[in-house]
Amino acid sequence: MAEDSTVADLVVRARKGDQDAWDQLLDRYNPFILAICRRYRLSREDMNDVAQTVWLRAVQKLGSLQTPGAFPGWLATVTQRECLHTAQAARRRDGGEYFVDFDRSPDEQAAMVGRELELAELRAALRAAFAQLPPRCRELLLLLMRDEPMAYVEIAERLRMSVGGIGPTRGRCLERLRQSPYLMGFLGPEADDVGSGGDG
Amino acid sequence: MWGAAAMDDQKPGWDDDELMAELALALRAPGEVPLEFAEAGQLAFTWLSIDDELAELTYDSAYDGDRAGTLTRDESAPLRALTYSSPELTFELEITDEAVHGQIVPCQVLDIQVLTLSGEELVVTTDQVGCFTLRPIPRTPFYLRCHTAVGIDVVTNWIAI
Numbered sequence: 001m002a003e004d005s006t007v008a009d010l011v012v013r014a015r016k017g018d019q020d021a022w023d024q025l026l027d028r029y030n031p032f033i034l035a036i037c038r039r040y041r042l043s044r045e046d047m048n049d050v051a052q053t054v055w056l057r058a059v060q061k062l063g064s065l066q067t068p069g070a071f072p073g074w075l076a077t078v079t080q081r082e083c084l085h086t087a088q089a090a091r092r093r094d095g096g097e098y099f100v101d102f103d104r105s106p107d108e109q110a111a112m113v114g115r116e117l118e119l120a121e122l123r124a125a126l127r128a129a130f131a132q133l134p135p136r137c138r139e140l141l142l143l144l145m146r147d148e149p150m151a152y153v154e155i156a157e158r159l160r161m162s163v164g165g166i167g168p169t170r171g172r173c174l175e176r177l178r179q180s181p182y183l184m185g186f187l188g189p190e191a192d193d194v195g196s197g198g199d200g
Numbered sequence: 201m202w203g204a205a206a207m208d209d210q211k212p213g214w215d216d217d218e219l220m221a222e223l224a225l226a227l228r229a230p231g232e233v234p235l236e237f238a239e240a241g242q243l244a245f246t247w248l249s250i251d252d253e254l255a256e257l258t259y260d261s262a263y264d265g266d267r268a269g270t271l272t273r274d275e276s277a278p279l280r281a282l283t284y285s286s287p288e289l290t291f292e293l294e295i296t297d298e299a300v301h302g303q304i305v306p307c308q309v310l311d312i313q314v315l316t317l318s319g320e321e322l323v324v325t326t327d328q329v330g331c332f333t334l335r336p337i338p339r340t341p342f343y344l345r346c347h348t349a350v351g352i353d354v355v356t357n358w359i360a361i
Contacts, residue, residue: 014245014248015248017248017249019245022241022245023242025241026237026238026241026242027230027238030230030233030237030238030241031229031230031232031233033237034232034233034234034237044234047234047237048234048236048237048240051234051236051237051240051241052236052240052244052317052341053360055240055241055244055245056240056244056247056317056341056358056360057358058241058244059244059245059247059248059358060247060357060358062248063254120229122222122226123222123225123226123229124226126222126223126226126227127226127227127229127230130223130226130227141220141223142227144220145220145223145224145227170216171216174216174219174220177219177223178214178219
């Protein structure tokens with residue numbers, strides 16, 4: 001998958017002290033850590049402790065990873081284990097009343113973590129692909145995605161385009177997004193057939 | 201759910217509305233992450249110094265055997281013992297309720313930097329037999345770094361107590 005080589009590249013750069021690569025790893029995986037913390041229903045304070053432990057261990061792990069591409073899997077394992085321990089400690093601390101819906105089997109937990117990791121990777125790829133769109137596309141899509149929908153008339157005025165042009169432009173921008181090399185391997189077969197780049 | 205679908209071999213294509221919905225979620229995700237997550241990641245990275253010799257955790261009484269485990273919790277008894285070893289230097293640490301008592305081996309007089317995750321930095325000097333004390337115990341994880349007589353910089357892993 002295209003994303004794997006990117007992760008490996010980021011890990012290799014980060015282990016050489018490249019701050020930008022490390023920042024990208026943080027941006028990419030912090031939402032994942034948050035998602036797992038939420039699954040284990042940790043308090044805000046416990047979440048922060050988990051994130052701290054995971055990143056402390058991650059920076060130490062950088063140098064000893066045999067396969068840089070294995071970083072996400074390693075991170076997922078450490079995150080899940082930290083969350084589980086923290087949730088169990090919270091349950092003991094709070095006298096058993098703390099609700100933890102983790103009477104699931106280890107296999108189910110591992111599957112859940114795998115799905116969340118996949119989702120975090122997918123969303124990171126979407127953000128990277130979006131960042132590469134032309135400014136006008138990004139602007140239009142952002143206006144269309146607002147929580148409180150903006151009227152087409154208003155959007156047209158803001159972007160100095162015709163109301164009738166919004167729909168087709170949206171379609172073209174999304175098509176362009178779909179064809180981004182960042183999304184290779186994430187989207188359906190028709191997207192895989194487009195272009196040849198995959199280095200993200 | 202898309203997270204599940206993305207793992208299947210039969211990947212569905214997205215229609216425009218689905219793609220917009222996923223994109224909105226993707227763009228919103230970073231804003232939901234507590235600022236502390238990024239800060240913790242940033243501070244952790246300050247440890248990385250590729251030229252230093254790493255002293256790795258080789259013994260932790262909390263996990264390895266009972267060297268300190270049978271001691272009672274009186275004033276001076278160590279509650280936890282940790283060893284960080286590198287080819288050049290070993291740090292032996294004993295953690296009590298109120299201090300970290302350390303010794304470097306081979307013993308020598310030198311300055312040890314204590315760098316905490318909260319950004320504090322202090323220096324302690326070892327005595328003739330290589331002993332030093334950190335009191336109070338740093339509130340956040342920390343690491344030790346020193347420059348040996350033969351000119352090698354040795355750094356421990358992050359130490360979380």
